[in-house]
Amino acid sequence: MISKDLHKAIELLRSGQLVGIPTETVYGLAANGCDPKAVAGIFDLKDRPRFDPVILHFSEPERMESFVKMDSGLARSLFEAFSPGALTLLLPKTEKVPDIVTAGLPKVALRIPDHPMTLELLRNLPFPLAAPSANLFGRTSPTRPAHVTDQFGEDLPFVLDGGACTVGIESTILDISGPRPVILRQGGIPQEDLEAHLGYALESRSSSSQPEAPGMTHSHYSPGCPVVLMEGRAFPGEGYRSGDHVIRFKTLLEDVPKEAQIVLSTGGDVREAASQLFKALHDASRTNPRVIWAECAPNTGVGRAINDRLRRAARARG
Ligand code: TXA
Ligand code: MG
Numbered sequence: 001m002i003s004k005d006l007h008k009a010i011e012l013l014r015s016g017q018l019v020g021i022p023t024e025t026v027y028g029l030a031a032n033g034c035d036p037k038a039v040a041g042i043f044d045l046k047d048r049p050r051f052d053p054v055i056l057h058f059s060e061p062e063r064m065e066s067f068v069k070m071d072s073g074l075a076r077s078l079f080e081a082f083s084p085g086a087l088t089l090l091l092p093k094t095e096k097v098p099d100i101v102t103a104g105l106p107k108v109a110l111r112i113p114d115h116p117m118t119l120e121l122l123r124n125l126p127f128p129l130a131a132p133s134a135n136l137f138g139r140t141s142p143t144r145p146a147h148v149t150d151q152f153g154e155d156l157p158f159v160l161d162g163g164a165c166t167v168g169i170e171s172t173i174l175d176i177s178g179p180r181p182v183i184l185r186q187g188g189i190p191q192e193d194l195e196a197h198l199g200y201a202l203e204s205r206s207s208s209s210q211p212e213a214p215g216m217t218h219s220h221y222s223p224g225c226p227v228v229l230m231e232g233r234a235f236p237g238e239g240y241r242s243g244d245h246v247i248r249f250k251t252l253l254e255d256v257p258k259e260a261q262i263v264l265s266t267g268g269d270v271r272e273a274a275s276q277l278f279k280a281l282h283d284a285s286r287t288n289p290r291v292i293w294a295e296c297a298p299n300t301g302v303g304r305a306i307n308d309r310l311r312r313a314a315r316a317r318g
Contacts (some may be wrong), residue, residue: 009158012157013129017038020156021131027145029046030042031130034098036099039100039130048132054132055130058112061112068108078176087187090108140223167274170187173185221313225291227293240293244293246262247294270301271302274305281313294310
């Protein structure tokens with residue numbers, strides 16, 4: 001069921017059930033983050049391997065205090081500057097965080113989502129919410145309530161309806177537990193904004209061959225059919241066949257039918273494009289294409305996150 005009933009969501013979460021929740025980035029599959037059994041339910045429903053840890057969501061930094069060793073002013077200043085928002089910080093955890101949340105790792109990922117409904121939900125719960133993106137493992141993340149129900153059907157009885165996600169791409173993950181902060185996943189808060197705040201350049205491990213976020217070691221974001229990047233190809237000359245679908249950054253291609261194309265941002269705005277990306281992948285896959293061709297965005301700002309997701313979708317097996 002897709003519903004705006006906040007009280008029902010509170011009741012379900014308090015009794016250890018799973019609830020689909022809206023955030024500004026993507027929909028999450030939430031459970032009581034202090035209850036290992038409830039969190040196990042997330043892994044089971046998503047078919048997610050247990051070695052892939054999940055993020056804890058809070059309504060404000062004060063509530064994080066007993067979960068992390070947050071004596072660094074850095075965490076506080078970053079949360080002050082970017083939260084609520086699409087920034088996830090990795091910090092050393094305390095014993096209060098169940099091992100299943102961090103997959104046994106000594107660090108926990110924390111964020112404050114910028115969605116009024118979910119902030120209200122979190123304020124009314126005595127625990128943080130563990131929540132990965134609300135998709136089956138390896139599949140495209142959901143940015144609309146229907147994307148969630150399409151994937152889980154009756155197995156997930158309740159999705160809180162917060163409308164379309166405004167940012168539309170997952171949070172940026174920054175590990176601040178070491179001597180220097182490192183980006184583990186490009187996301188909704190651009191690397192440039194973090195660097196401007198910190199006053200120095202950041203290392204990004206998100207696209208290296210040995211990524212540190214365990215879930216990033218895999219191909220992801222598969223819409224259920226092969227995705228091929230258009231980079232450097234003469235198009236539609238090479239490989240394109242009628243029935244294929246095309247996702248373009250800014251402009252339509254002349255020689256491909258309009259109905260077979262989705263433009264992410266006619267104004268060429270990477271933020272608008274990010275907000276449309278997963279919807280475009282969901283919509284394109286619904287036409288049952290042989291292949292989805294995708295054009296990368298300029299590699300600046302949130303464009304880095306768009307390109308990261310497209311490259312991963314292209315590595316997935318379809
Ligand atoms: O925007 C988001 O971050 C969304 C919304 C729902 O908050 N959540 C999300 O969760 O994208 P998920 O599980 O789909 O992706 C989280 C990533 C995974 O790649 C996971 O491996 C990594 O964060 N991660 C979580 N906890 C970690 C930890 N303790 N150490 C290293 N990586 C961690
Ligand atoms: Mg995910």
